Amino acid sequence: xxxxxxxxxxxxxxxxxxxxxxxxxxxxxxxxxxxxxxxxxxxxxxxxxxxxxxxxxxxxxxxxxxxxxxxxxxxxxxxxxxxxxxxxxxxxxxxxxxxxxxxxxxxxxxxxxxxxxxxxxxxxxxxxxxxxxxxxxxxxxxxxxxxxxxxxxxxxxxxxxxxxxxxxxxxxxxxxxxxxxxxxxxxxxxxxxxxxxxxxxxxxxxxxxxxxxxxxxxxxxxxxxxxxxxxxxxxxxxxxxxxxxxxxxxxxxxxxxxxxxxxxxxxxxxxxxxxxxxxx
Numbered sequence: 001x002x003x004x005x006x007x008x009x010x011x012x013x014x015x016x017x018x019x020x021x022x023x024x025x026x027x028x029x030x031x032x033x034x035x036x037x038x039x040x041x042x043x044x045x046x047x048x049x050x051x052x053x054x055x056x057x058x059x060x061x062x063x064x065x066x067x068x069x070x071x072x073x074x075x076x077x078x079x080x081x082x083x084x085x086x087x088x089x090x091x092x093x094x095x096x097x098x099x100x101x102x103x104x105x106x107x108x109x110x111x112x113x114x115x116x117x118x119x120x121x122x123x124x125x126x127x128x129x130x131x132x133x134x135x136x137x138x139x140x141x142x143x144x145x146x147x148x149x150x151x152x153x154x155x156x157x158x159x160x161x162x163x164x165x166x167x168x169x170x171x172x173x174x175x176x177x178x179x180x181x182x183x184x185x186x187x188x189x190x191x192x193x194x195x196x197x198x199x200x201x202x203x204x205x206x207x208x209x210x211x212x213x214x215x216x217x218x219x220x221x222x223x224x225x226x227x228x229x230x231x232x233x234x235x236x237x238x239x240x241x242x243x244x245x246x247x248x249x250x251x252x253x254x255x256x257x258x259x260x261x262x263x264x265x266x267x268x269x270x271x272x273x274x275x276x277x278x279x280x
Contacts, residue, residue, distance in 0.1 A: 002029040002052065002154055002186060007061035008211075009047050020211035021047045024061070027205065027214065029154065034180060034187045034223060036201035038194060038248070040256050044212020045190045049156050052188060053079050065153060075099070078147030080157040084139040086131040086146075093118065093127040096145045103150065117145035120179060137168035144179065154186040162192065173199060174232055181227050194248050198222060198241060199232070206248060208255040216251050218244070 009022040022044045029035045037045045050056040052063055054073040063070045065077070086095045094101075096117055097110035105113070118124045121141040131139055140160055147155055161169045173196060180187055191197050197204045200223055206216040226235050235241060 001031065002065045002188070003063070004028075004048070004052070005062050005064075007048065007051060007063060008059050009044070009051065009056065010059040022051075023211035023213045025212065025214055026061075029186045029188055031186060032180075032184050032202075034189065034200060034202045036189045036191060036197040036204045037207060038191060038197045038204055038252070039207035039212070040209055040252060041192070042210050042212075043207040044210065045207055046158055047212065049079075049158050049188060049190055052154075053077055053156050075103070075150040076153045078150065078152035078155050080140075080143050080147045080155060080160045082159045082162050084131070084136075084143045086139055086142055088131050090131075091127065092123065092129050092131065092134070092142055095131065095142055096149055098146060099150045113149055114145070117148055118142075120148070120182065121145050121175065135168070137164055137172055140164065140172060141175065144176070148179075148183065148185075152185070154188065157187065157189045159190045159192065161196070169196070170232065174226075176200070177223055177227055180223075194245050194252070195236065198244055198248070199226070199236060204248070206251050206255070215255055216248070218248070220244075 004025055004027040007022055007025045008020065010018045010020050013019045025044075025048060027035065037048065039045055047056065051058055052070065054070050054077070057071070070077075087098070090098070093111060093114040096114040097105070100110045100113060115124065115127060118127055121144055123138060123141050123145070126134065126138070131142065134142070143160065144155075161172050164172060176187075177200065179185075189200060191200075198220060201218075201220055202223060204218045204220060205214045207213065208215045222235050222238075222241060226232055229235070
């Protein structure tokens with residue numbers, strides 16, 4: 001389990017003032033959990049992910065994985081960014097196996113593992129292609145395969161589908177569910193899309209504008225239902241799905257426009273009503 005306890009992050013502004021990005025965030029991601037963080041720009045979602053990845057130290061609180069403190073990047077956490085960040089001079093297979101090369105794996109081991117993962121993401125015929133020969137969605141598949149190469153315990157995904165067109169985005173959502181089901185990984189996923197959050201998350205957390213804090217949580221089962229039934233359209237057109245989407249939108253908008261002195265109480269009150277609707 002990945003556990004976040006009372007995590008706070010402060011940055012120093014150019015004028016020397018302390019700016020708080022996160023405020024006492026606590027969160028658990030259980031085995032096979034798929035937690036999605038949702039909120040407006042500047043709410044601390046990426047700050048939280050970067051702290052989980054070990055890229056950014058906490059000012060207060062702690063983050064542990066299997067009860068071990070996270071203080072730096074490690075192979076037990078795979079990160080997928082919004083931009084694919086592939087190396088253009090390396091082939092698709094070489095990009096997938098990059099982390100294994102740094103870890104000292106042999107050429108044969110790297111090739112075998114890369115081919116296995118390319119099959120998992122549906123790119124087995126593109127192992128020797130150059131990244132520039134691939135579409136945006138295909139490059140993100142390579143990024144996903146690369147994050148999985150060291151066999152991490154958890155995937156940290158920072159809005160990886162945000163730059164894709166709507167059709168490709170839906171295809172990538174369905175692929176990610178398949179990968180999640182087949183690998184059993186924990187996932188922490190950031191998005192601005194309410195529909196994407198509801199569809200993917202076993203738990204959805206809604207974060208407030210700076211300082212970022214969790215103002216609502218929803219335990220959902222749409223992703224498991226899709227994994228069983230395989231019909232995304234049927235899931236997304238359920239009356240409860242549409243109702244929940246609108247209720248979460250109200251919470252996000254309320255947190256965005258309520259001043260900080262009252263936003264926590266107001267948004268949590270709205271979240272309680274939204275959760276009642278989600279469970280109805």
